[in-house]
Amino acid sequence: MLKKVLVANRGEIAVRIIRSCRELGVGSVAVYSEADRDSLHVKLANEAVCVGPPAAGQSYLNVPNIISAAEITGCDSIHPGYGFLAENAGFAEICAECGLTFIGPEPQVIEMMGNKSQARKTMMAAGVPVVPGSEGVLTGGPPQAKELAEEIGYPVLLKASAGGGGKGMRIVYEPDELEKAFDMAQLEAQAAFGNGDLYLEKYIETARHIEVQVIADHHGNAVHLGERECSIQRRHQKLIEESPSPALTDEDRRRLGAFALKAVDAVGYRNAGTVEFIMAGPGEFYFMEMNTRLQVEHPVTERITGLDLVRFQLRIASGEPLAIKQEDVDFRGHAIEFRINAEDPDNDFAPSPGLIKTFEPPLGPFVRVDTMAHSGCRIQPFYDSLIAKIIVWGIDRHESLARAQRCLMEFYIDGIKTTIPLHLKILGNQKFIAGDVNTRFLDDEL
Amino acid sequence: MTVNKGKLRSLLGRFAKSRFRYIDVKDGRMRIMAVQKPASRASAGAATGREGPLTVPKPSIPSPEMRPPEAMAVTPTTIRSPRVGHFYNVIKEGEPPVLLAGKSIAKGQVIGIIEAMHLKYEVKADLGGVVEELLVENGEAVEYGQPLARLKESSEEA
Numbered sequence: 001m002l003k004k005v006l007v008a009n010r011g012e013i014a015v016r017i018i019r020s021c022r023e024l025g026v027g028s029v030a031v032y033s034e035a036d037r038d039s040l041h042v043k044l045a046n047e048a049v050c051v052g053p054p055a056a057g058q059s060y061l062n063v064p065n066i067i068s069a070a071e072i073t074g075c076d077s078i079h080p081g082y083g084f085l086a087e088n089a090g091f092a093e094i095c096a097e098c099g100l101t102f103i104g105p106e107p108q109v110i111e112m113m114g115n116k117s118q119a120r121k122t123m124m125a126a127g128v129p130v131v132p133g134s135e136g137v138l139t140g141g142p143p144q145a146k147e148l149a150e151e152i153g154y155p156v157l158l159k160a161s162a163g164g165g166g167k168g169m170r171i172v173y174e175p176d177e178l179e180k181a182f183d184m185a186q187l188e189a190q191a192a193f194g195n196g197d198l199y200l201e202k203y204i205e206t207a208r209h210i211e212v213q214v215i216a217d218h219h220g221n222a223v224h225l226g227e228r229e230c231s232i233q234r235r236h237q238k239l240i241e242e243s244p245s246p247a248l249t250d251e252d253r254r255r256l257g258a259f260a261l262k263a264v265d266a267v268g269y270r271n272a273g274t275v276e277f278i279m280a281g282p283g284e285f286y287f288m289e290m291n292t293r294l295q296v297e298h299p300v301t302e303r304i305t306g307l308d309l310v311r312f313q314l315r316i317a318s319g320e321p322l323a324i325k326q327e328d329v330d331f332r333g334h335a336i337e338f339r340i341n342a343e344d345p346d347n348d349f350a351p352s353p354g355l356i357k358t359f360e361p362p363l364g365p366f367v368r369v370d371t372m373a374h375s376g377c378r379i380q381p382f383y384d385s386l387i388a389k390i391i392v393w394g395i396d397r398h399e400s401l402a403r404a405q406r407c408l409m410e411f412y413i414d415g416i417k418t419t420i421p422l423h424l425k426i427l428g429n430q431k432f433i434a435g436d437v438n439t440r441f442l443d444d445e446l
Numbered sequence: 447m448t449v450n451k452g453k454l455r456s457l458l459g460r461f462a463k464s465r466f467r468y469i470d471v472k473d474g475r476m477r478i479m480a481v482q483k484p485a486s487r488a489s490a491g492a493a494t495g496r497e498g499p500l501t502v503p504k505p506s507i508p509s510p511e512m513r514p515p516e517a518m519a520v521t522p523t524t525i526r527s528p529r530v531g532h533f534y535n536v537i538k539e540g541e542p543p544v545l546l547a548g549k550s551i552a553k554g555q556v557i558g559i560i561e562a563m564h565l566k567y568e569v570k571a572d573l574g575g576v577v578e579e580l581l582v583e584n585g586e587a588v589e590y591g592q593p594l595a596r597l598k599e600s601s602e603e604a
Binding site for chain 2: 052068409
């Protein structure tokens, strides 16, 4: 078993990881910026090292300081959480060179999956369905894109190979828009990711985002832990995630699980990861991308399977074989997560940092709240706005929605603005209640 | 089941004006639960399940309290570590340490080495003055911002 883990992150996920370390008897080291000196993750860890000033680039992304922090505290491993350095292949490589176990997949797998067009190619070769489009990067520029678009039919989507989060992406409805869209997407991609490579896909206008959680050890064993539906998004950022998806049949679930395991096998994936699909219609699934890290919404899967994913991550990184087989994986009930952000929904979601005077999260049966916030804590303006996740479980979707509504009403945060009112609005929406959603839900309905 | 709207309106109205935060009322087969935030905001109540969408009135917006993060509690005469690693007092083999009580240092002068990831980084003084006290041992592990040495209070600081 690992002896001491440096948690290279902050906020709710750092707290989450430290808790599982404590439960396994593994030491934990927190790193923090000067702005996070009084943070909960700093208080909970066994030791803490200040790694820089408030700016993330000089602290949480400061590789020399983070590695050094691991060295001076005698850590044998690093858990990168999500965001920050979690999908930085270079960082994973440096960890390996310094004799630190990176809790995640191999650097070359991170690299491969980070290259979206390469990932597409790999999946095609493995027999995993992908959205119709270019085989790899559009080396032939706009003329190649135009030819391909003609073949597969408009509208099409130009996407950044090195990208994510909606940057370097352009939807093209008409052939005469394509050249300009290509140039703009390329410029944006170059600026955001340092790489202007683009690939092309058919644009599926009405789609559901369905992702599958996978976990694999270093002994060739891998299981899938079911899907999560994450169609409720705002500007490509997920707001609500649930499992099981109201849109999937048991057969769909079986097929998606099999595709996800094919993906794991094709790239030699290790530890926890998520394979994302787009659902264009009943039974119609296409591979989108693979996230080579633990995700924000992992608690949804934990709730319906009864498995602690971080605990699995630590055990796998320690070299232990997976303790479960696919037939041991059981899904029970329905779980749904709501991301609470420090944003003002009445002011175009402007960030709302500041002092939280009172923080009273909902409690009660089958309610989980992952957060670093508490009464009297300060939400800093330097980092992302996620302050809490509420995850509720019910024996079925009807119960979990009722429970969710009760929880969101009970949740009292005074001092900053949050997205709780938005979630309550969504919960009152008839289409959402019926499970009739797609990735354009927020734009269309609210 | 008939809902006495007048009764309901009156009840919720009185609740909204009260100091109470939570109300849970049962009347025959109907049940109303409502919550209000104490600081002059009211949330509309939600019936259990069947009624229409929940409406949350627009709250009044107090200006957010924003302060820059507290400045570190160190005096301006403290030299702090610029990075994480092991701090060494000795810059060159055979040469005496620069950071010693009573010694004078200039702003920008190399006052030590921090070793991190098998690389050595020079630590330059961001203040000049006379060293009052060395705050770390030779070879000690330091974090970002950790005080390394305190200089004497002087009006001649660079």
